[in-house]
Amino acid sequence: MNEKTLDLIEPELSVKVLKVTGQKSSRKRILDMGLTPGTRVDVIRRAPLGDPVEFKLKGYNLSLRKREAETVLVEVVE
Amino acid sequence: MTEKITVALTGNPNVGKTSIFNAITGSKQHVGNWPGVTVERKIGKRVHNDIEMEIVDLPGTYSLTAYSLDEIIARDFIIEEKPDIVVQVIDATNLERNMYLTTQLMELGVKLIIALNMTDLALAKGDSIDSEKMQEFLEVPVISTIGSKGNGIEGLLDAVADELHKTRVTENIFTYESDIETRGEELENVLNNDPYFVHYPSRWFSMKLLEGDENILKKAKESESYPRIEKILNELDADSFEAKIADQRYKTIQTMLRQVCDINTEHLSGSDMVDRVVTNKLLGIPIFLSLMWAAFEITFTFATPFMNIIDIFFGWLAEAATNAITIPWLSSLVGEGMIAGVGSVLIFLPNILLLFFMLSLMEDSGYMARAAFIMDKIMSKIGLHGKSFIPLVMGFGCNVPAIMATRTIEDTRDRLITILITPFMSCGARLPVYVLLAGAFFGRDAGVVIFSLYALGILVAITSAKLMRSTILRGEDAPFIMELPSYKIPTLKGSFIHMWERGKIYLKKAGTIILIGVVGVWLLASIPAPGSGGTFASEEVYGTTDSVIGVIGQIIEPLVAPLGFDWRIAVALLFGVVAKEIVVGSMGVLYGAGDNEDTLSDILAAGAMSPLAGLGLMVFTLLYAPCFACIGVIKRETGSWKWTLFQLAYGTTLAWTFAFAVYQIGSRIGVLA
Numbered sequence: 001m002n003e004k005t006l007d008l009i010e011p012e013l014s015v016k017v018l019k020v021t022g023q024k025s026s027r028k029r030i031l032d033m034g035l036t037p038g039t040r041v042d043v044i045r046r047a048p049l050g051d052p053v054e055f056k057l058k059g060y061n062l063s064l065r066k067r068e069a070e071t072v073l074v075e076v077v078e
Numbered sequence: 079m080t081e082k083i084t085v086a087l088t089g090n091p092n093v094g095k096t097s098i099f100n101a102i103t104g105s106k107q108h109v110g111n112w113p114g115v116t117v118e119r120k121i122g123k124r125v126h127n128d129i130e131m132e133i134v135d136l137p138g139t140y141s142l143t144a145y146s147l148d149e150i151i152a153r154d155f156i157i158e159e160k161p162d163i164v165v166q167v168i169d170a171t172n173l174e175r176n177m178y179l180t181t182q183l184m185e186l187g188v189k190l191i192i193a194l195n196m197t198d199l200a201l202a203k204g205d206s207i208d209s210e211k212m213q214e215f216l217e218v219p220v221i222s223t224i225g226s227k228g229n230g231i232e233g234l235l236d237a238v239a240d241e242l243h244k245t246r247v248t249e250n251i252f253t254y255e256s257d258i259e260t261r262g263e264e265l266e267n268v269l270n271n272d273p274y275f276v277h278y279p280s281r282w283f284s285m286k287l288l289e290g291d292e293n294i295l296k297k298a299k300e301s302e303s304y305p306r307i308e309k310i311l312n313e314l315d316a317d318s319f320e321a322k323i324a325d326q327r328y329k330t331i332q333t334m335l336r337q338v339c340d341i342n343t344e345h346l347s348g349s350d351m352v353d354r355v356v357t358n359k360l361l362g363i364p365i366f367l368s369l370m371w372a373a374f375e376i377t378f379t380f381a382t383p384f385m386n387i388i389d390i391f392f393g394w395l396a397e398a399a400t401n402a403i404t405i406p407w408l409s410s411l412v413g414e415g416m417i418a419g420v421g422s423v424l425i426f427l428p429n430i431l432l433l434f435f436m437l438s439l440m441e442d443s444g445y446m447a448r449a450a451f452i453m454d455k456i457m458s459k460i461g462l463h464g465k466s467f468i469p470l471v472m473g474f475g476c477n478v479p480a481i482m483a484t485r486t487i488e489d490t491r492d493r494l495i496t497i498l499i500t501p502f503m504s505c506g507a508r509l510p511v512y513v514l515l516a517g518a519f520f521g522r523d524a525g526v527v528i529f530s531l532y533a534l535g536i537l538v539a540i541t542s543a544k545l546m547r548s549t550i551l552r553g554e555d556a557p558f559i560m561e562l563p564s565y566k567i568p569t570l571k572g573s574f575i576h577m578w579e580r581g582k583i584y585l586k587k588a589g590t591i592i593l594i595g596v597v598g599v600w601l602l603a604s605i606p607a608p609g610s611g612g613t614f615a616s617e618e619v620y621g622t623t624d625s626v627i628g629v630i631g632q633i634i635e636p637l638v639a640p641l642g643f644d645w646r647i648a649v650a651l652l653f654g655v656v657a658k659e660i661v662v663g664s665m666g667v668l669y670g671a672g673d674n675e676d677t678l679s680d681i682l683a684a685g686a687m688s689p690l691a692g693l694g695l696m697v698f699t700l701l702y703a704p705c706f707a708c709i710g711v712i713k714r715e716t717g718s719w720k721w722t723l724f725q726l727a728y729g730t731t732l733a734w735t736f737a738f739a740v741y742q743i744g745s746r747i748g749v750l751a
């Protein structure tokens with residue numbers, strides 16, 4: 001299996017969300033922002049200092065700290 | 079007869095809600111505060127087709143699950159105040175996420191109208207959206223608008239008028255999976271039988287319970303039927319329900335979008351290209367620093383000529399008034415008290431206007447979010463959020479709006495720390511104190527000294543944040559989940575409106591608190607001390623130890639003597655709490671600068687004060703209790719006198735300690751003595 005947490009994905013790769021874990025309030029927020037299972041997410045870039053990370057999903061750009069990205073389980077898509 | 083209705087304007091952040099609001103209400107708008115909190119409340123009026131509409135601009139929100147204070151206000155207004163019509167402004171270039179809120183508003187059963195905004199940008203991007211089909215699918219009116227140009231506003235108002243008298247047939251298009259629906263119905267039955275819930279739409283409330291919304295759960299707990307609700311909730315796997323509900327809302331949106339629009343996904347937007355440079359690994363930080371430097375430089379350098387003009391004008395006015403008024407005490411009050419005092423405040427208006435203009439450009443263009451993105455790593459090192467960076471930078475202009483700007487920070491602890499350290503960011507009002515003292519004592523090195531003071535403020539703020547994070551406000555870092563909005567070209571009009579609003583707030587402060595403060599200083603400096611035998615406002619009494627102010631100063635003097643300050647400085651600092659600008663104003667009065675041809679600077683440089691004490695005074699001014707207006711805002715934003723007094727005590731203790739160190743160490747080693 002190709003399951004990984006979102007923080008480990010290199011920029012310019014695309015992934016599909018499998019599951020959001022983590023604490024209640026941040027998980028809910030992450031889901032509300034559209035990181036629902038099945039959603040395609042493009043990893044755009046890391047901030048100049050390495051964190052947070054910028055993603056593109058549902059036609060808009062979102063940034064998460066690695067700590068939050070770690071709670072998102074994904075699989076890499078081609 | 080005209081009808082009076084309330085229209086709530088809602089939507090995600092960065093969708094152009096403010097431009098729609100401005101286009102609808104024009105000049106008939108006012109800014110106040112929401113009851114109990116200082117989040118800005120914008121209300122405007124508009125009469126259309128004989129209907130008097132009160133338009134309430136709600137703070138931006140992504141979902142009806144509220145996280146930040148802004149979002150709680152937006153949600154509570156819609157649910158508790160029940161506006162007649164809710165208009166959701168949607169960014170046409172970002173439909174999918176924007177419509178997540180739509181699904182929840184529809185679930186709520188409010189009379190909803192959609193303003194499909196920025197349709198010009200969507201078109202430019204190569205998207206085509208069939209708003210009529212969208213309207214059919216959603217069964218709510220969908221009006222295309224371009225807020226920045228005022229297009230579609232009349233149509234939007236027509237739709238509001240039309241919708242008002244329609245009875246809504248609530249055909250809920252959001253049907254969830256069968257197990258969610260089953261559980262939802264069970265909950266709805268419980269809710270419908272309890273009068274406690276009559277205020278809330280039961281389907282929406284039950285879905286929120288299934289989602290595990292904490293605020294809603296808290297409300298439910300206060301009802302008598304909570305044991306039954308709890309029983310149903312305990313039987314299900316809450317985590318998976320939560321994900322499923324969000325998932326199905328997005329699925330419904332996708333189904334609709336496939337039918338009503340054609341999104342060009344191949345298009346490489348201008349925003350992406352700009353971001354490649356602006357948030358580039360190597361260039362990102364240099365660009366950020368240059369922009370901050372440019373904003374700072376423009377604010378302070380461009381303002382200088384205007385400041386000089388204001389200064390000359392008030393100098394002339396004071397002299398003219400003094401010559402024209404023949405009653406000595408009145409001429410002193412008007413010339414030395416009022417005109418000089420108001421002048422010392424108005425002189426900063428160019429600074430304030432330019433700073434807010436620059437900040438507004440950065441905010442409206444979308445760069446501020448990138449600033450938070452770039453700075454987050456550093457801010458997180460001191461235990462704060464990238465978003466704390468913006469209020470802290472704004473603090474250089476004026477701490478008051480800066481503290482108000484902290485409301486975008488979701489986590490209450492992050493927000494509290496940011497509020498408590500913002501007063502260490504050296505605001506515009508402290509600058510005249512630095513300019514005067516550094517100019518008097520440090521000549522060509524004045525610039526370096528002033529720069530060091532700004533740096534010291536930042537250092538104290540950072541250290542304090544770190545200290546608070548690891549002691550009194552310990553806790554996990556808040557999640558960082560932030561949208562990076564598309565870049566937009568800011569409209570000059572929008573930035574001017576913002577600049578002028580801030581300018582007005584500043585002028586109000588100048589006109590009231592500060593004028594009272596200046597007149598207060600003048601009075602206390604003019605009233606003879608009991609037993610001194612002098613006469614009111616006479617030259618023998620004015621600002622000397624024979625005046626009331628002199629007596630007060632002498633009482634405090636022992637407290638500040640170890641810092642190298644005398645009673646006059648004690649008095650000036652005391653009045654500086656009214657507003658920091660008054661430190662200079664009252665020193666002028668106390669050192670008799672108004673009576674002599676010499677300027678205050680010359681008097682100080684001639685030995686009225688040692689350079690070392692001068693340096694200590696600048697440090698003290700930087701760190702001690704902020705001005706009245708700022709204290710008021712800290713109280714309102716923290717909602718607690720405890721935290722407000724903590725800030726005052728903490729800052730003042732630091733100020734004393736630092737000034738003590740400067741003076742004592744400096745005089746021991748013999749520098750600047």
